[in-house]
Amino acid sequence: MSQRVFIPGDMLAIALGANQLAEAVQSEAEARKIPVQIVRNGSRGMCWAEPLLEVETSKGRVAYGKALTRDVPALFDAGFLTGGAHKKCLGLTEDIPWLANQTRVIFNRCGVIDPLSIAEFETHGGFVGLTKALHLAPAQIIEQILASGLRGRGGAGFPAGIKWQTVAAATGPTKHIVCNADEGDSGTFADRLIMEGDPFRLIEGMVIAGLATGAEHGVIYLRSEYPFAAKILETALRLAEKANWLGEDIQGSGKHFALELFVGAGSYVCGEETALLESLEGKPGIVRSKPPLPALEGLHGEPTVINNVITLCAVPDIITHGGKWHSTIGMERSTGTMPFQLAGNVAKGGLVELPFGATLDVLVNEFGGGTRDGTPVRAVQIGGPLGAYLPPELFGTQTDYEAFTTIGAGIGHGGIVLYGAGVNMREQAAYAFEFCAEESCGKCTPCRIGAVRGMELLEKPTIDHALIDDLCEVMIKGSACAMGAMTPIPVQSAMKYFPEDFSKETG
Amino acid sequence: MVQWNDTQANRLIDQAARDGLVVTGALRRLVDHFGYVDDEAIAPLAKAFSRSKAEIYGVIQYYTDFRDKPPGQHVLRLCQAESCQAVGARELTKAVCEHTGLGLGETSKDKNLTLEAVYCLGLCANGPAAELDGQPLAELDSAQITEILRTVQS
Structure with a gap:
């Protein structure tokens, strides 16, 4: 029997040479007449060790980190196919502390299975939740989601069950499930990893959402910067249709759900749910006024559930194990696990899934290992370009929606970007305005013009604190959506926690 | 990338409309094929998708991916x-x-x-x-x- 070797087909691993590695392993094996079967799995989320090469041994999977093409002959010499010792060997994958100390629920299969094998997906618990849901009444499914306390993982933290309930109660023959996969926040890649590594999980979650709300049509709105995810999702959709997990009369249940993929065209604001709907309708991604809520008048004016990728991916396990199970994980009103993402100037970056409540210190220092360049961590930005900059003094804060609100920050999509000693916080504050100016949809004045005025104010040699605060207040109170209303968060947090960078002359 | 060609572009536009795509779907196909969307495409796009030329122009200008000039090789x-x-x-x-x-x-x-x-x-x-x-x-x-x-x- 041929030996199974795992080399991620994930976009990051490919950026770091995984394709060349796979070719080198294949040809070296052929030259040595050793039969191997290379599986292009997803990423385990250990970005610091990519490309991560794994082999299946009698004791379990053994990992070799940062495996490069030039290491291949030596790896064969070392007998890596049976887990042989080599300086890049990380031991049994499951025992690597960075992974073993996580609580992998949503990401339990990611990097473990062949992402496009329905058989492997099912062996690892896939479609159990959906099979159960096919035999439940819509109200029973919603009851479980409500009981779970699941909140939207896209940023706002809105209870998913309430959203679903609203759509279920809405009248109209046609309803939609829209998955927001426009993961535009810098420092976030959880959606990308799960879509590339376990795409059937998302499909399963979306079908369950359809069953719960009476929607028979779904669409995944994917950003165009993720071409690898697009390719994998396209194939996964076709496979799921063929296996009758999508389409008409799913598994003989008499229930239907059609799902399609829509690729965006490069616009950050399209991650805002109403701009996303406009974009799906072929228009510029300009935000709509709310009300009406998309739950009542969404895509084509019809009732629509819009959930983030991770929210939908959390659903199957809730149905499998029950809402109560989920509600006991995490802390207070932040239930379940959160896939945090460590990025930027970080020694051990990647995806860390933990129950809510873990402190920033645990994430930044224990998992992240501090900065990549070895300087002390000076700041972290949490929740993307619209998230707060926080100093190490606040690293004792627990990751909990409410605890973050009290320090003027948000968890957002769970992205944590580390900055070392070299960061200039004034530059970062100016960038927040610059990004807003670049990405503003232009509909409302506070965002469209405020961003430009803000850039100008931060370019002046002396900082007019009162005027900047005034501008921020106008943007917060007067913007049509979060783009303008939240741009002041990085600006004002930078000024509050790093005042020393705003007193000196511009460099 | 292929050099811009009105006949080919019109064919792609009509096909996209027949496939039931929205106008951004057609623009995506044009960009994938030619690397950009030439001004010449605005009128046929407007006709195929029953939108005004101004609306089509607005869509092209809004999205970063829809270049309006040919990129380098x-x-x-x-x-x-x-x-x-x-x-x-x-x-x-x-x-x-x-x-x-x-x-x-x-x-x-x-x-x-x-x-x-x-x-x-x-x-x-x-x-x-x-x-x-x-x-x-x-x-x-x-x-x-x-x-x-x-x-x-x-």
Whole structure:
């Protein structure tokens, strides 16, 4: 029997040479007449060790980190196919502390299975939740989601069950499930990893959402910067249709759900749910006024559930194990696990899934290992370009929606970007305005013009604190959506926690 | 990329409309085929999708992916977002601009190379990141990127 070797087909691993590695392993094996079967799995989320090469041994999977093409002959010499010792060997994958100390629920299969094998997906618990849901009444499914306390993982933290309930109660023959996969926040890649590594999980979650709300049509709105995810999702959709997990009369249940993929065209604001709907309708991604809520008048004016990728991916396990199970994980009103993402100037970056409540210190220092360049961590930005900059003094804060609100920050999509000693916080504050100016949809004045005025104010040699605060207040109170209303968060947090960078002359 | 050709473009537009796509779907096919959307496409797009020419123009201008000028033979997109900034994206961008004599959004006179900004490729734990002709790149430094650029410039 041929030996199974795992080399991620994930976009990051490919950026770091995984394709060349796979070719080198294949040809070296052929030259040595050793039969191997290379599986292009997803990423385990250990970005610091990519490309991560794994082999299946009698004791379990053994990992070799940062495996490069030039290491291949030596790896064969070392007998890596049976887990042989080599300086890049990380031991049994499951025992690597960075992974073993996580609580992998949503990401339990990611990097473990062949992402496009329905058989492997099912062996690892896939479609159990959906099979159960096919035999439940819509109200029973919603009851479980409500009981779970699941909140939207896209940023706002809105209870998913309430959203679903609203759509279920809405009248109209046609309803939609829209998955927001426009993961535009810098420092976030959880959606990308799960879509590339376990795409059937998302499909399963979306079908369950359809069953719960009476929607028979779904669409995944994917950003165009993720071409690898697009390719994998396209194939996964076709496979799921063929296996009758999508389409008409799913598994003989008499229930239907059609799902399609829509690729965006490069616009950050399209991650805002109403701009996303406009974009799906072929228009510029300009935000709509709310009300009406998309739950009542969404895509084509019809009732629509819009959930983030991770929210939908959390659903199957809730149905499998029950809402109560989920509600006991995490802390207070932040239930379940959160896939945090460590990025930027970080020694051990990647995806860390933990129950809510873990402190920033645990994430930044224990998992992240501090900065990549070895300087002390000076700041972290949490929740993307619209998230707060926080100093190490606040690293004792627990990751909990409410605890973050009290320090003027948000968890957002769970992205944590580390900055070392070299960061200039004034530059970062100016960038927040610059990004807003670049990405503003232009509909409302506070965002469209405020961003430009803000850039100008931060370019002046002396900082007019009162005027900047005034501008921020106008943007917060007067913007049509979060783009303008939240741009002041990085600006004002930078000024509050790093005042020393705003007193000196511009460099 | 293929040189712009009205007949081919019209065929792609009609096919997209027949396939039930929205206008951005047609624009995507045009960009994938020609690298950009020529002004000549605005009228046929308006007709095929029952929209005004102004609306079509608005859609093209709104989305970054829908270039209105032909790009160079090679396109290098450099990430400008925070995670990459934290590990030297600004310096890397400066080095690339100096090496090529181009600013972001510019194409070389010989139409060989276009530089573009991109805001996040999702490779944030391993920045600075970039993408050359659709190929993702990570953990870049100035020496490496100049070396890569040499391969496309020769």
